[in-house]
Amino acid sequence: MVAVCFYLHTHQPIRLNFRIFDIGKEKSYFDEEINKMYLERIIEKSYLPTNKILLDLIHKTDGKFKVSFSITGVLLEQLEKYPKVLESFKKIVDTNCCELVCESYYHSLASVFSMDEFKRQIKQQEKKMMEIFGVKPKIFRNTELVYQNEIGKFIGQLGYKGILAEGWDKILEWRSPCFVYKGKTSNIKVLLKHYKLSDDIAFRFSERKWEGWPLTADKFVDWVNNHNGNGNLINLFMDYETFGEHQWKETGIFEFLKHFPLKVLEKGDEFVTPIESIEKFKPVGEIDFSNIVSWADSERDLSAWMGNRMQQSALSAVYRLEEEVLKYGDKKLIDDWRKLQISDHFYYMCTKWFADGDVHKYFNPYQTPYDGFIVFMNALSDLKLRLEYIKRIKTNYMDKSFLGTVEQGKEFYCRNGKVINSLEELAKEIKELDIETFLHHVNEERNDFANWIKEVVGDMVLANRIKRAKRQSTMSRAITSRVARLNLF
Amino acid sequence: MESIKVLMFGWEFPPHSIGGLGKVTYNLSNALANLGTKISLILPIKGESNNLKIIPTNFVSIKGIKSLLSPYLNENTYQYQYLLCEEEAKIYGGNLKEEINRFTKRGVKIAKCEKFDLIHCHDWMTFPAGMQIKEFSGKPLLLHVHTTELDRSCGGCNPIIYNMELNAFNKADKIIAVSNYTKNKIAKGYNISKDKIEVIHNAIEFDGIKKNKTYNRKKIVLYLGRLSMHKGPDYFVRAAKKVLDYEKNILFVMAGGGEMLPEMIDLACNIGIEDKILFTGRLKDDEVKEIYKSADLYVLPSVSEPFGITVLEAASNGIPVIVSKNSGVKEVLNNCFQVDFWDVEETANKIISILKYTPMSEEIISNAYLELENISWKKQASHVINIYKSLIN
Numbered sequence: 001m002v003a004v005c006f007y008l009h010t011h012q013p014i015r016l017n018f019r020i021f022d023i024g025k026e027k028s029y030f031d032e033e034i035n036k037m038y039l040e041r042i043i044e045k046s047y048l049p050t051n052k053i054l055l056d057l058i059h060k061t062d063g064k065f066k067v068s069f070s071i072t073g074v075l076l077e078q079l080e081k082y083p084k085v086l087e088s089f090k091k092i093v094d095t096n097c098c099e100l101v102c103e104s105y106y107h108s109l110a111s112v113f114s115m116d117e118f119k120r121q122i123k124q125q126e127k128k129m130m131e132i133f134g135v136k137p138k139i140f141r142n143t144e145l146v147y148q149n150e151i152g153k154f155i156g157q158l159g160y161k162g163i164l165a166e167g168w169d170k171i172l173e174w175r176s177p178c179f180v181y182k183g184k185t186s187n188i189k190v191l192l193k194h195y196k197l198s199d200d201i202a203f204r205f206s207e208r209k210w211e212g213w214p215l216t217a218d219k220f221v222d223w224v225n226n227h228n229g230n231g232n233l234i235n236l237f238m239d240y241e242t243f244g245e246h247q248w249k250e251t252g253i254f255e256f257l258k259h260f261p262l263k264v265l266e267k268g269d270e271f272v273t274p275i276e277s278i279e280k281f282k283p284v285g286e287i288d289f290s291n292i293v294s295w296a297d298s299e300r301d302l303s304a305w306m307g308n309r310m311q312q313s314a315l316s317a318v319y320r321l322e323e324e325v326l327k328y329g330d331k332k333l334i335d336d337w338r339k340l341q342i343s344d345h346f347y348y349m350c351t352k353w354f355a356d357g358d359v360h361k362y363f364n365p366y367q368t369p370y371d372g373f374i375v376f377m378n379a380l381s382d383l384k385l386r387l388e389y390i391k392r393i394k395t396n397y398m399d400k401s402f403l404g405t406v407e408q409g410k411e412f413y414c415r416n417g418k419v420i421n422s423l424e425e426l427a428k429e430i431k432e433l434d435i436e437t438f439l440h441h442v443n444e445e446r447n448d449f450a451n452w453i454k455e456v457v458g459d460m461v462l463a464n465r466i467k468r469a470k471r472q473s474t475m476s477r478a479i480t481s482r483v484a485r486l487n488l489f
Numbered sequence: 490m491e492s493i494k495v496l497m498f499g500w501e502f503p504p505h506s507i508g509g510l511g512k513v514t515y516n517l518s519n520a521l522a523n524l525g526t527k528i529s530l531i532l533p534i535k536g537e538s539n540n541l542k543i544i545p546t547n548f549v550s551i552k553g554i555k556s557l558l559s560p561y562l563n564e565n566t567y568q569y570q571y572l573l574c575e576e577e578a579k580i581y582g583g584n585l586k587e588e589i590n591r592f593t594k595r596g597v598k599i600a601k602c603e604k605f606d607l608i609h610c611h612d613w614m615t616f617p618a619g620m621q622i623k624e625f626s627g628k629p630l631l632l633h634v635h636t637t638e639l640d641r642s643c644g645g646c647n648p649i650i651y652n653m654e655l656n657a658f659n660k661a662d663k664i665i666a667v668s669n670y671t672k673n674k675i676a677k678g679y680n681i682s683k684d685k686i687e688v689i690h691n692a693i694e695f696d697g698i699k700k701n702k703t704y705n706r707k708k709i710v711l712y713l714g715r716l717s718m719h720k721g722p723d724y725f726v727r728a729a730k731k732v733l734d735y736e737k738n739i740l741f742v743m744a745g746g747g748e749m750l751p752e753m754i755d756l757a758c759n760i761g762i763e764d765k766i767l768f769t770g771r772l773k774d775d776e777v778k779e780i781y782k783s784a785d786l787y788v789l790p791s792v793s794e795p796f797g798i799t800v801l802e803a804a805s806n807g808i809p810v811i812v813s814k815n816s817g818v819k820e821v822l823n824n825c826f827q828v829d830f831w832d833v834e835e836t837a838n839k840i841i842s843i844l845k846y847t848p849m850s851e852e853i854i855s856n857a858y859l860e861l862e863n864i865s866w867k868k869q870a871s872h873v874i875n876i877y878k879s880l881i882n
Binding site: 377 | 824826834835837839841843845846849856
């Protein structure tokens with residue numbers, strides 16, 4: 001008897017849309033329209049029909065069929081607008097035949113660049129999983145199955161019992177992925193993806209040139225069953241979107257999904273969740289991942305994310321900001337910064353296969369990898385600018401120099417001819433300004449006073465307050481009280 | 490096997506060329522000759538036909554026909570040429586159509602004394618000659634389309650030229666288009682079966698050597714090409730304005746002559762960027778080399794560009810390129826930036842971004858070089874020879 005561990009990685013990125021002219025204009029980095037379009041397509045084509053099949057399978061087999069998911073925080077966030085979909089995941093989780101696996105909230109490569117940041121994103125994901133599903137995960141899977149000994153050790157220290165990794169031949173050598181192993185230098189259990197059988201479904205299912213085509217449930221389950229005697233655990237790890245998106249409905253993938261679990265059980269084999277597999281099977285030995293291995297491409301490395309100059313400079317630019325972004329505690333800024341860490345942004349910049357016009361086109365919302373880089377760098381430039389402003393607010397919180405008269409030539413010129421050269425004067429004048437002049441300077445599109453205070457006077461705190469004010473009296477009062485406080489300081 | 494004898498009609502030949510066509514004819518016929526094809530090339534030339542000064546080539550015999558014809562003519566520009574040469578004008582046709590008739594007659598006369606297996610004509614002015622020669626000789630006719638009236642006219646199509654092309658496309662045994670973009674244009678715009686049209690992209694001779702760049706304090710954005718409506722020079726000027734509103738320290742260079750030059754200078758003055766944009770007029774070959782050395786970015790915002798060989802030249806000189814989506818060259822050079830020609834804001838966005846985020850230029854150029862290494866005239870010539878063979882047998 002062999003045990004099948006069926007794990008689905010579930011994630012949707014948040015795609016960017018940001019031109020150079022948008023920098024400094026407080027525009028969102030994310031392309032709401034496009035993201036909505038992709039998400040709704042995938043909900044219809046994949047999430048809803050697949051979840052229905054999975055739930056049916058659990059009922060039909062009296063809970064003998066088991067499945068496990070990891071769902072990234074950025075996807076959960078996006079799905080909050082679609083309660084029906086979240087509900088369909090919850091129903092499966094509530095059967096107790098489904099284990100939720102943890103990963104980094106932002107589907108990032110933080111584990112390669114900053115362990116501290118990596119940990120924070122894991123904690124954030126744990127919190128989200130508790131909030132939505134009421135579950136505390138025991139097993140971890142890293143972005144793109146990125147693994148090495150150090151990561152295993154780190155994850156073990158966070159209290160996890162096991163971690164998923166690629167069953168890559170170069171690591172395994174003569175050994176089989178069909179057993180539980182123990183990580184080197186740590187106690188963590190390593191579950192290795194059976195990439196041949198997993199990819200038969202995920203990549204080759206509809207490949208007519210493949211000798212295994214067409215892949216029927218019977219044929220596949222025979223291959224699984226053949227492992228009896230040579231191993232006790234078959235780890236089928238793949239993207240959730242395999243069902244209905246990477247493999248369209250028309251390929252027969254849903255029929256396959258409906259039938260293969262039943263056949264597995266018919267043969268006398270069984271399903272397990274990752275934690276069950278660890279409890280059930282003792283590790284047969286230690287496995288040594290001295291270098292980083294991922295589940296991607298024939299190289300099983302990170303070259304699709306950091307293989308070229310653009311990717312490297314974008315990644316180092318975003319992680320270089322870590323300390324400063326976190327220092328000032330601005331939640332929105334931190335969240336945006338982390339959303340720029342979503343690994344997909346860097347994947348879109350990959351040029352490896354670009355010249356041959358290969359697979360990546362289908363997944364890439366941008367026309368070329370270069371467009372992906374431009375939009376990313378534009379957003380990052382804006383983020384840096386915001387960081388700069390926040391820094392100024394926090395560091396020049398109280399500064400008496402705001403009170404003096406401004407440099408010659410930088411006075412505020414009102415439309416009615418008045419010239420203002422200090423905050424005190426501004427407080428006085430603003431109150432007495434005719435409404436027409438006021439509306440010329442303060443309207444839907446602009447707030448000249450706030451800009452002048454920000455750019456010329458340099459008082460970011462006051463500028464922010466004035467930006468929100470709509471009436472002359474409130475503005476005047478805000479300036480007066482600020483002047484009074486600065487005087488006291 | 491005995492070598493194939495081709496009667497080829499061209500338009501211009503270096504150094505007497507004002508567009509890409511001369512370069513293409515020169516390189517292609519040379520590559521064909523090197524692969525053993527015998528070519529007799531008939532060209533319209535200005536001035537004395539027995540005093541034909543051209544870059545020497547192997548195995549290509551060249552015959553000139555004294556004519557006022559040159560590529561990129563239209564009725565108005567022809568009239569202008571005609572008026573310029575009063576003295577000898579009696580031998581030339583009084584308008585473009587007459588002049589083409591005259592050229593055709595002379596061409597046919599030469600053809601009667603030649604031995605050849607097939608006729609290969611480049612672009613519309615030579616099509617009537619090709620058709621008549623096919624008629625009396627019974628030899629197959631191959632048309633090589635570098636541009637169609639639909640590309641050149643931007644909507645204001647000349648019905649006489651269009652019909653001349655239409656007629657020829659129908660009579661031809663085979664058509665070579667310089668891109669899939671052009672193939673589709675011929676198929677849709679002239680209702681010609683796609684089976685009749687083969688795509689053979691233009692090429693360049695790429696040496697793979699990284700070019701030394703001259704250092705400039707200002708970043709230079711280059712437009713190089715004739716200033717004709719279908720090349721979209723006005724979109725370039727408008728994008729320049731958008732860029733300069735955002736980032737002052739950039740210089741724009743418009744290299745090329747053409748009927749829209751005065752209008753473009755006007756436009757630049759009207760929008761107040763005349764001190765940030767240089768108009769060089771038409772450049773000589775060595776000047777082009779110099780400008781390629783100093784440019785940081787090449788932009789070709791064509792409304793319709795059948796191929797766009799300058800894009801390959803720029804890339805081979807280590808310059809990243811922004812090219813219109815309505816172009817053929819992007820079919821052979823994936824590693825370029827693409828824009829909708831009308832989307833001036835996006836063009837400006839790209840220009841600033843490319844100049845600002847330098848790792849991208851390095852990346853795109855090293856990837857473009859990998860693509861250019863696979864491109865050569867020799868390869869393309871061998872495809873042409875395969876077409877010759879299929880036509881003869």
